[in-house]
Amino acid sequence: MSQSPPGSNTAAAAHSPAPVGGVGGPESPPTSNRAAEFAPAAWDADPDTDEMVLNMGPQHPATHGVLRVELRTDGEVVKAARPHIGYLHRCFEKHAENVDYPGVLPYTDRMDYVAAMGNTLGFSLAVERLSGIETSPYVNTIRVVMAELQRIASHCVAVGTYAMDIGAFTPFLHLLRDREKILDLFEWTCGARLLYNYNWIGGVSHDLPDGFVRAGRDLLREFDSVTWPELVDLIIMNKIFIKRTAEVGVCPPELAVSYDLTGPNLRGSGPPRDLRKDAPYCGYESYDFEVGVGEGKFGPLGSCFDRNWVRVVEMRESSKILHQALDRLETMEKTDVHEKVPKRVKPPKGEVYVRSEAPRGQLGYYVVSDGGINPYRVKAKSPCFTAMSVFHHLARGMMIADIVALIGSLDIVLGEIDR
Amino acid sequence: MDAKAIHDKLVGRFGDRVTGADLEAASPFATIATEAIAEVAAFCKSEPELAFDNLMCLSGVDYPKADPPRMEVVYHLLSYRHHHTFALKVHVPRESPSVPTVEGVWGVANFHERECWDLFGIAFAGHSDLRRILLPDDWDGHPLRKDWQDPDYYNGLHVKPTAQMAERAMGGERIGVGPFDFTPPNAHIEEG
Numbered sequence: 181m182s183q184s185p186p187g188s189n190t191a192a193a194a195h196s197p198a199p200v201g202g203v204g205g206p207e208s209p210p211t212s213n214r215a216a217e218f219a220p221a222a223w224d225a226d227p228d229t230d231e232m233v234l235n236m237g238p239q240h241p242a243t244h245g246v247l248r249v250e251l252r253t254d255g256e257v258v259k260a261a262r263p264h265i266g267y268l269h270r271c272f273e274k275h276a277e278n279v280d281y282p283g284v285l286p287y288t289d290r291m292d293y294v295a296a297m298g299n300t301l302g303f304s305l306a307v308e309r310l311s312g313i314e315t316s317p318y319v320n321t322i323r324v325v326m327a328e329l330q331r332i333a334s335h336c337v338a339v340g341t342y343a344m345d346i347g348a349f350t351p352f353l354h355l356l357r358d359r360e361k362i363l364d365l366f367e368w369t370c371g372a373r374l375l376y377n378y379n380w381i382g383g384v385s386h387d388l389p390d391g392f393v394r395a396g397r398d399l400l401r402e403f404d405s406v407t408w409p410e411l412v413d414l415i416i417m418n419k420i421f422i423k424r425t426a427e428v429g430v431c432p433p434e435l436a437v438s439y440d441l442t443g444p445n446l447r448g449s450g451p452p453r454d455l456r457k458d459a460p461y462c463g464y465e466s467y468d469f470e471v472g473v474g475e476g477k478f479g480p481l482g483s484c485f486d487r488n489w490v491r492v493v494e495m496r497e498s499s500k501i502l503h504q505a506l507d508r509l510e511t512m513e514k515t516d517v518h519e520k521v522p523k524r525v526k527p528p529k530g531e532v533y534v535r536s537e538a539p540r541g542q543l544g545y546y547v548v549s550d551g552g553i554n555p556y557r558v559k560a561k562s563p564c565f566t567a568m569s570v571f572h573h574l575a576r577g578m579m580i581a582d583i584v585a586l587i588g589s590l591d592i593v594l595g596e597i598d599r
Numbered sequence: 600m601d602a603k604a605i606h607d608k609l610v611g612r613f614g615d616r617v618t619g620a621d622l623e624a625a626s627p628f629a630t631i632a633t634e635a636i637a638e639v640a641a642f643c644k645s646e647p648e649l650a651f652d653n654l655m656c657l658s659g660v661d662y663p664k665a666d667p668p669r670m671e672v673v674y675h676l677l678s679y680r681h682h683h684t685f686a687l688k689v690h691v692p693r694e695s696p697s698v699p700t701v702e703g704v705w706g707v708a709n710f711h712e713r714e715c716w717d718l719f720g721i722a723f724a725g726h727s728d729l730r731r732i733l734l735p736d737d738w739d740g741h742p743l744r745k746d747w748q749d750p751d752y753y754n755g756l757h758v759k760p761t762a763q764m765a766e767r768a769m770g771g772e773r774i775g776v777g778p779f780d781f782t783p784p785n786a787h788i789e790e791g
Contacts, residue, residue, distance in 0.1 A: 269734065440653055440707040559656065
């Protein structure tokens with residue numbers, strides 16, 4: 181092992197805050213902080229040692245999108261890692277200020293494109309809270325059904341691509357095949373397979389088609405008896421899978437809370453924190469289900485294995501919720517799903533921060549209204565963004581091959597990080 | 600603790616450095632003097648009765664039409680121990696705004712503050728790595744400010760159609776991928 185180059189510990193200090201005097205609107209163009217950006221950084225590897233800087237991405241298949249990770253390596257060991265995001269930035273927040281409230285919904289779909297139902301649900305809930313709209317129990321149940329189906333579909337992709345990241349190709353195909361069946365239900369309901377714009381402010385876009393409950397039950401029967409056991413047998417309890425993940429990327433609970441990890445990433449570290457239990461919305465308090473947490477079965481608590489284990493347990497619990505919700509839909513009085521959809525969404529002046537439990541964690545929307553038809557400000561707090569912020573901590577001291585396992589276990593979607 | 604109790608606790612500790620509050624709002628908040636925010640944040644986390652161990656969200660908002668014009672940084676806090684939430688706000692001027700960093704209190708603030716610097720130009724004094732995060736390194740300006748105007752060029756490429764292109768397009772000529780439509784997307788709603 182060679183010595184770290186001098187100054188390597190002060191890498192951050194070399195990028196001291198950019199000149200403060202340079203800020204200003206377009207009328208006073210700020211001085212570019214380019215010089216500071218590209219100054220010979222303490223980050224550059226010292227040629228006298230064995231260390232080198234390796235760029236992983238942005239076109240690396242295992243980074244789940246366009247993520248670039250700058251690794252300073254000594255042989256196979258990662259000494260430090262620096263994620264660079266923003267390659268997929270599409271100015272969601274700026275767009276949102278220039279369209280009306282219903283117009284923001286399709287943009288939110290495109291943030292986390294693997295779990296679009298959850299995004300529109302979060303924004304709808306925020307605007308409904310702001311304008312004081314209460315949706316009917318029927319609409320709430322439909323929303324729960326869609327959110328939980330989306331959770332299963334999203335975790336299928338998460339676990340499937342994760343298995344592929346660490347070398348198992350076939351399970352990915354199996355899981356995408358099962359996800360297709362859920363997408364078929366979505367397509368049948370609202371016509372779209374990926375970006376649905378299904379949750380509207382005050383309702384949903386389409387009522388469930390006739391026969392949906394029956395089709396849903398068929399899907400769940402297959403899921404419970406074949407898909408889920410197969411997933412556990414084929415991937416999760418596979419000896420190679422356990423060896424690759426059970427002692428890698430351990431995130432202690434304090435670190436997870438400080439870096440605002442949420443969803444399966446937090447629960448993998450132990451705290452059983454789930455918004456569906458802690459601050460229920462859409463009537464989640466009336467469903468009977470458990471919150472899966474990491475158990476540290478094969479290694480330390482909070483490892484990559486635990487995060488994936490939580491996802492798998494969540495799929496089973498989602499299936500439980502779905503069974504109950506479908507039962508209710510059968511006996512429930514149907515109401516018009518557009519009943520509460522306002523002709524013109526114009527919330528009173530005010531602001532609200534609303535969270536919901538998306539498949540990847542807590543998705544928060546901070547919406548400020550000035551009483552107009554366009555939002556004054558929309559900020560989306562994405563769970564993947566915060567998961568990325570802890571990456572440099574977890575990556576330090578890992579082997580390069582494990583970096584891939586770590587990124588996959590955090591289950592990031594770059595569309596949501598960059599927005 | 601409810602919002603009122605949290606606010607009283609903060610006022611009891613920091614006195615007039617808590618400059619305002621709205622406890623009836625959908626998300627209740629207190630306004631904090633800018634220079635005190637790091638201290639207040641550390642107190643919020645360490646005080647056992649508050650125990651705000653989680654920073655849920657950190658956002659900037661621009662209010663150029665307020666009197667005086669200002670920008671705000673909003674901190675949404677959550678306590679996992681007590682299951683209560685609260686928000687803190689600081690007001691900063693629009694010219695050379697600067698806020699003490701809370702990175703040392705909640706690690707996640709590092710990314711959030713970089714984003715806020717990137718999009719609003721609010722500097723965070725004491726931040727370990729204040730660089731752009733979403734926009735390219737060589738981007739000039741901070742687009743989420745309300746008076747932002749798109750540049751004409753970026754690295755030598757047209758960002759907006761030039762006046763000549765727009766004129767030709769108005770004359771009915773097809774330029775690029777589609778005719779340029781200058782009607783604001785909401786015009787029909789404003790009229791109706």
